[in-house]
Amino acid sequence: MAAPGLMRAWCALVLLLAAWAASAGTLPIHSGHVAPGAHAQDDAHAEWRPVSLPDHWGRMRRSGVWTYRIDLGPCPAAPAGCRQAGPTGLAIPRAGSRLELWVNGHLAAAFGSVRDTGPQAGEEHSLHPIWVDISPALLRPQGNELRIVVSGGRGLLPGLSRIYWGPAAEVRPLHLARERVVVGGSVAVAWLSAMFGAAGLTAALAARRSVRPAAWLFTLCAFMWSARELMRLSLDLPGLTFEPRFAGMSLALGFTVLCGALLLLRLLQMHRRWQPPVAAAMGLVGLVLAWAYLGGRADGQRLLQWLQAVQVLATLTAPAAFWHWWRQRNPANAWLAAGCIGISGLGVIDTWRLYLTSDPMGYEHLRLTSYMAIWLLIAISAAAFIRINRAMHLEAVHKQELEREVQAQRVELEALHARERERVAATAVDAERTRIMRDMHDGLGSQLVGLLSTVQSGDYTREELAREVREAIDQLRLTIDTLEPLGDDLSSLLGQLRFRLEPRLRRVGIRLDWQVGELPGGERLGAHGLASLQRLLFEVFSNVIKHARASLVTVYAAHQGWNDANQIVIADDGCGFDPQAAHAGRGLENMRERARQMGARLEITAADGAGTRVSLLIGSPEAA
Structure with a gap:
């Protein structure tokens, strides 16, 4: 599954470039008019004003329901007769959250309900590109008008990007290429994150006790991000409400950021006892806000504000990582610093494109946030690999040193043992000599002294003398037997x-x-x-x-x-x-x-x- 997902993402990028080159004759629509409210078929009370596309509502602080009026011009397929022309289509890279497309006063397509603001109003469509087939029966030979009614009250990225209008054979490759990049990228990120999570889980179960907290944090980061990407892919699935998935995506992103920050601080040896309780408290706040949002007691903005606060606090680890690398320059710290700076940079780029820059094309660009966790996981994995490799090298060096010390100790012990054997042998010889001397003194010696006294006294018989001599001989034999x-x-x-x-x-x-x-x-x-x-x-x-x-x-x-x-x-x-x-x-x-x-x-x-x-x-x- 992995290889197809990765290859699909790269091939889609190539196809995107090829599609733009092939559709050089298809020009995007950059301008139109916009008015508050839903004005699909009439202009009563419509306050039209010029608008440039892309139009990002977050920058304009726009919400509610707005209608875009766009002049499409003559039928691009065959101005003389649109009914005999080939298929025509509209490609919208990004729009939402919910929208209806009206061509010449007729409804061409609808993505959710723009009038119902309840829980079942529709889903978020701003993350995936939109394609609409335009029926030739709806087109006029000379002039065509497109009206897009957009409801963005609950959207993640409400607004309207540029519109590509023309023959389906020219426009559809643009849509397919972007869709493959968005969907294929999400699939690849979800798969890679799951693989990283499986590796982290294996390490957490097999590692020694001191390494397990970091391994579990790594596992949580990977699986949380994989879950977020899977929920992101399911936003357009019919029959599934938006609220639980929006809450789940926000919580998954927030928990990933919290776990990633704790993991980086631990790997940088900058963790303190108060950090896990603070992260747990922030996670609990997110759970409470998500529960309130799902129960209708709070809007999604509260959850987004919590998510932004988490991201801001986690961003503070980037300068800490850079400072740690600056003080202790080694490859592992360099990877960690690159990971922190990289994810912070990706977040800054997205924030700059969407909210800070004056370039309206920022709304249409692909978001880089989805790749933040992959970059962080790769950086952490590289740092862990370098540290493990260095630890194994040090272990090998220490093992060699230990073997040399053991060999030296063995030689010294053998020499000491040899000296001890010589000492014990000498002591045993001395003890045996002393025993023999004592036995001869107490046994044969005393017997001979008695025999000498008997002979010198002259008062003895032959039998007594023979008995004394035999006892002396027995004493001598006994002494010899002991040897x-x-x-x-x-x-x-x-x-x-x-x-x-x-x-x-x-x-x-x-x-x-x-x-x-x-x-x-x-x-x-x-x-x-x-x-x-x-x-x-x-x-x-x-x-x-x-x-x-x-x-x-x-x-x-x-x-x-x-x-x-x-x-x-x-x-x-x-x-x-x-x-x-x-x-x-x-x-x-x-x-x-x-x-x-x-x-x-x-x-x-x-x-x-x-x-x-x-x-x-x-x-x-x-x-x-």
Whole structure:
């Protein structure tokens, strides 16, 4: 639909020029006489006065009903016999609002009722060109008189333009060319405005929150102007009253101007909080006046005055836009300034032609107001495109800068991580070295010191000496075992202890009852925790061998599903001991310290003559 509308407008302009060139022999009528009142058939009480055409009533402050008397001269087709002549016609570029055409005292055509001033009196015809076929039966061979009765009380542009009179083959192309320009231009403007509105609606729904107000204002401007042009095209449709369409056109124009002004101020970063309420108040005034006009309580002049006030206030954005561009010269602001100045210029040109200039041809010229919104929408779209393109460019630049910074940070973090790994490895080596030294000091070292004291005292047997040496060897093997990876399997750790200690238990006459199940969750202890557990359990078995004088040691280990913990119990049937005795305090304290480091709970139950029970709960929240 778009391409035909646009092409029709341009082709019509070309046809208009071609039609004028082809009808060089058809001269327009520039003068006549005019009298107030309706004098279609008689001159009684007619006060005729000369008039030049075009005749714009707005400049002459004329209203009501007036009659034009124009001398057409002889029949242009065949002065010798008009009835045998070809078709004749009248082309009137602009007239209205309502009119009747009388040729030689006979009604040739009527556009609305010039005598009825009620709501159904007729429609506005001043926006579209008028064509009238003149019947040869109405013409005289020598002299012909045309009378045009015009009623312009409600009209947008009341008056009468020049009249083109002659053979239809010469005059009709002029009418068709102008009609195509007027109608085709309105169709193209309505379509383009609707397309701009659809694009604005898409942007309003998809844009981020800060951009949505401008997108909605743009959408309202476009759709309002499209609606105005569609109502303008429907003015000549039969059966539709003028009042609602006139009110709708006025409101659409006023709302478009208000939304456009708010949009420009927002894009120029000159919007203030008081501006939307003021615009809303002015829009409300327009709605009230339109309601009063439709209800017959006010005339159309009030609505036109409101529209003029809105346009005057909105025109003030033009110098603001120019000043903003002058201070911040960039392509986007230049487009906005051009848009403001352009629409203001188009409005000034129309106002100058219709009301200010002395050239009467201003009434007949095509009005440029219809193209104001298109120019504004194009300017805003161009400015928005430039800003979006610039924002995308800045985003790309910032993205590159961010990538460079991230790369630099990555290199720095990798270097820092490498240094941290080296520090952690060195700390781990130091901690492991310290642990080995402590284990050798507390285990093998103390065992060797005891062995040395026994040898130096000379009070020993071979069995006692062999036992001390075997304990020293076991301590050495335990230290070596802690250097090997234990994995995260507690069952394997207990199995390794059994492999080391069961032969020794048998040598001293202690039987081992092994009740060990699957023990998951060893990974929660870590390597250091597993080594501490191994050392703690070895110390328990060493105490049993040295001090318990037991015949049976029971090892019970199982996983408790209700609290996701592992329990290890070592019980003997030996002599037991008093946990509160002074000589037992140091060993028990070491065992409790190791359990605390693992996050486990240690319970020791013992009594003289009742054996000893050591319980270790690993992985329970209650143990932490």
